[in-house]
Amino acid sequence: MIIKLRQTITLIFLLCINISFAVSDSLVFNGGTALVGEIKKMEKGVLEIDIPYGDENFKIKWQSIKEIYTKSQFLVSADGKVIYGRLESISDGKVKIFDESETYLICNLSDIVYLAQLKDGFDNRFTATLEAGFNLFKARDMQQFSLRSSAGYHEDKWSVNATYNIIRSSQNETESIKRTDGLLDYKRLLFKNWFGILTISTLSNTEQLIDIRANSQLGVGNYIYSSNKAYLILKIGINNNLERFSNIDESFNSWEGSLSTELNLYAVDGLELSFNYMGYSGLTEKGRYRADLNLDLKYDLPLDLFIRAGFVFNYDNQPAINSVQTDYVFRTGIGWEW
Structure with a gap:
């Protein structure tokens, strides 16, 4: 009886605040505290809500939320499904996703992996990051500069992402080192946890004598594991490799089979670990094998700033003449994300 009375009082309180501030969404935390505002999104275990008395979006751990009530519709990824609808808690830890006439899904709050407000505004669908690093050593007047950037746009069933990274290193009595890589990736949801991919990537690398390597890849992927704490993706496809050393x-053109995996961990507040591995096996060049590996550790700072340390490794068992089979880069930097 006391519990029901407390819930009733909480709902009345939330309703009054909603009317007062003309906002639509409400949250109740594990300790019983209530918060109202406009929910923007939830990803990687963190929910963002715009509250009437704050200048910036308030960020909350998803696991600290006990109840949720929304008036607007959201794109929801839960239990291997993508659903459009409103959210309303119906008991401790349980939430239903519904519209005016139908309930689409009843699940645990912990089963919800992603949440995004269904708005058409560009700001709600666009993301970007920019990171820079610089090292200066007295010995041989050594200078190192790195730049990493990314931009993405997300619709309900598809997304496109682009990255561009450069590294420049110079020192007296030694040839300058230059490395540039770029990526354009298109992903479209097919059904349940499956999606189609179309990727174009480029690499220029003085260490391995690569003037340009352009990969065009077509394939499919699957979310092997997905939660609000981590996800694991497996992708398979076919790749066209155009190279000039x-x-x-002369230029070289070959076809390869590709197999890759992507792991992202974000269970610790503000800390994110990502691992990407891409392997290529020659179809027209029998016996050739290439591999690209990326490992990043990122920590969020206030004001949308972050620091990141990354490791990149490239392997080719049949490199250019007088070149090397491996190249690796370790880099650190501070960046900003939008």
């Missing part, structure tokens, strides 16, 4: 005049 700095010590050879």
Whole structure:
């Protein structure tokens, strides 16, 4: 009886605040505290809500939320499904996703992996990051500069992401080191946890004498595991590899099979660990194998700033003449994200 009375009082309180501030969404935390505002999104275990008395979106751990009530519709990823609807808690830890006439799903709050407000505004669907790093050493007047950038746009069933990274290093009595890589990735949801992918990537690398390596990949992927604490993706496809080396005049074109995995961990507040591995096996060049590995550790700072340390490794068992099979880069930097 006391519990029901407390819930009734909480709902009346939330309703009064909603009317007063003309906002639509409400949250109740595990300790019983209530918060109202406009929910923007929830991803990687963190929910963002715009509250009437704050200048910036308030960020809350998803696991600290006990109840949720929304008036507007959201794109919800839960239990291997993508659903459009409103959310309303019906008991401790349980929530229903529904519209005016139908209930689509009843699940645990912990089963919800992603939540996004259904708005058409560009700001609600666009993301970007920019990171820079610089090192200066007295010995041989050594200078190192790195830049990492990304931008993405997300619709309800598809997304496109682009990255561009450069590294420049110079020192006296040594040739300058230059490395540039770029990526354009299109992903479209097919059904349940499956999605189609179309990727174009480029690499220029003086260490392995690569003037340009352009990969065009078509394939499918699956979310092997997905939660509000981590996700694991497996992708398979076919790749066209166009290459030109700095010590050879002609270009080379070959076809490869590709297999990759992506792991992202974000259970610790503000800390994110991501791992990407891509392996290529020659179809028209029998016996050739290439691999690209990326490992990043990122920590969020106030004001949308972050610090990140990353490791990149490239392997080719049949490199250019007089080149090396491996190249690796370790880099650190501070960045900003939108």
